[in-house]
Amino acid sequence: MSETIPWWLAEASPKPLPRRPLDGPPDVEVIGGGVTGCACALALAEGGLRVRLYESRSIAGGASGRNGRFALGGGAMRYDVARETFGRKAAREYWLLTAEYLDRLELLAGDALTRPGSLRLAADEEELEQLRLEHAALREDGFEAEWRSAEALSPELRGGFLGGIFHPHDGSLQPARFVLELAGRAIEAGVEVCEGTRVESLAGLEAEQVVVATDGSGRGLHPGLDEVIWPARGQVLTTEPLPERLFEYPHYARNGFDYWQQVPDGRLVLGGFRDFSIMSELTDVEETTPVIQEALDAFLVELLGEMPGVAYRWAGIFGLTQDMLPLVGRIPGVDGAWVAAGYSGHGNVLGLMCGELVAGAILGRPHSILELFDPGRLIRAAPPVPASGA
Numbered sequence: 001m002s003e004t005i006p007w008w009l010a011e012a013s014p015k016p017l018p019r020r021p022l023d024g025p026p027d028v029e030v031i032g033g034g035v036t037g038c039a040c041a042l043a044l045a046e047g048g049l050r051v052r053l054y055e056s057r058s059i060a061g062g063a064s065g066r067n068g069r070f071a072l073g074g075g076a077m078r079y080d081v082a083r084e085t086f087g088r089k090a091a092r093e094y095w096l097l098t099a100e101y102l103d104r105l106e107l108l109a110g111d112a113l114t115r116p117g118s119l120r121l122a123a124d125e126e127e128l129e130q131l132r133l134e135h136a137a138l139r140e141d142g143f144e145a146e147w148r149s150a151e152a153l154s155p156e157l158r159g160g161f162l163g164g165i166f167h168p169h170d171g172s173l174q175p176a177r178f179v180l181e182l183a184g185r186a187i188e189a190g191v192e193v194c195e196g197t198r199v200e201s202l203a204g205l206e207a208e209q210v211v212v213a214t215d216g217s218g219r220g221l222h223p224g225l226d227e228v229i230w231p232a233r234g235q236v237l238t239t240e241p242l243p244e245r246l247f248e249y250p251h252y253a254r255n256g257f258d259y260w261q262q263v264p265d266g267r268l269v270l271g272g273f274r275d276f277s278i279m280s281e282l283t284d285v286e287e288t289t290p291v292i293q294e295a296l297d298a299f300l301v302e303l304l305g306e307m308p309g310v311a312y313r314w315a316g317i318f319g320l321t322q323d324m325l326p327l328v329g330r331i332p333g334v335d336g337a338w339v340a341a342g343y344s345g346h347g348n349v350l351g352l353m354c355g356e357l358v359a360g361a362i363l364g365r366p367h368s369i370l371e372l373f374d375p376g377r378l379i380r381a382a383p384p385v386p387a388s389g390a
């Protein structure tokens, strides 16, 4: 595999983190050094437990250092769809919790996060109708969401998009910088962070409790998780800094298949177009491909009227679930094993939230939302092995 370097990690230029051994056996071992694992480990250590975290690469080396930088409230599906599927009460509780976690992210991330809002755009009449339904449902349930008609869009967008929803509280996150800081806090709180250490099997671990926090990149750790968390590849590029500021906040369209934003130094970051080769992008091979990169280039030209210089191109892997809800809680059939993963491409806020939620459950303070995220809804415990001769 030819490793691609994301701009976020290049900009953050991380040094290897110090490994400070625990003063006794670990109470909990956490697998995965992205936002979920770091948030979970920190919360567990603050709760008084001895925690060891394993990361096969370096902290934020996975999706948490490679993503599109959107920090969005809500889940991975539209709000009206969530209401229909899970019921109004559960959907509202879910959305409210993510709104709280956007505020919490702001508190923890400092200047790695800005909150200019985000604009979700409709690329055709069908999507426009879907966004109208979502907007109505959000307003009905008391969420702030502003409708933008086609005429209200900026000139670069008017040709390609028919309108959309502006979400005033959303943000833009330098994800690698945030997660590296989170890992630093975890080390200060006593977590032993082991970079460059791959866990081959849940069975070989020392602690009585283990948390799998590998989102889309943890295949092989547990067959039940392999069945229900599908790895998906996302590809991103960033341009050289543009001379003009064209986009004040993050934009996304075609149900999130295209997303772009201009970051503080003027670069345009663009990702998506997974649907141009949807089957081959269902993979955990972390490399860029010509078909997706050419689609990204063509879209850049549509947006900017000319091809800018491209500084970085990279790929990353995230975890999809069949119902677009994360899995957070005990792994059925494996004593002491927990999971927080499967954010379906929305892990910047959900990873922080679910990392802390799973830690809360381990510390004996389970949040009521965990009923919705119960891994048992998708993973069945393996049938008990019959005693010999039975």
Ligand SMILES: Cc1cc2nc3c(=O)[nH]c(=O)nc-3n(C[C@H](O)[C@H](O)[C@H](O)COP(=O)(O)OP(=O)(O)OC[C@H]3O[C@@H](n4cnc5c(N)ncnc54)[C@H](O)[C@@H]3O)c2cc1C
Binding pocket: 031, 032, 033, 034, 035, 036, 037, 054, 055, 056, 057, 058, 060, 061, 062, 063, 064, 065, 066, 067, 068, 069, 070, 071, 072, 197, 198, 199, 200, 213, 214, 215, 216, 217, 218, 219, 221, 233, 234, 235, 236, 271, 315, 316, 317, 318, 319, 340, 341, 343, 344, 345, 346, 347, 348, 349, 350, 351
């Ligand atoms: C291209 C792309 C764009 C995205 N854009 C956005 C976005 O704009 N907004 C948003 O909210 N979300 C986005 N996402 C999703 C988001 O990045 C992820 O959901 C989130 O970062 C998941 O965090 P995590 O900590 O759970 O997993 P990861 O960050 O993937 O971390 C898991 C870690 O586990 C490690 N690991 C795996 N197996 C083992 C093992 N056996 N032993 C030890 N370590 C192991 C991996 O090396 C990895 O570092 C995007 C994802 C991608 C790939």
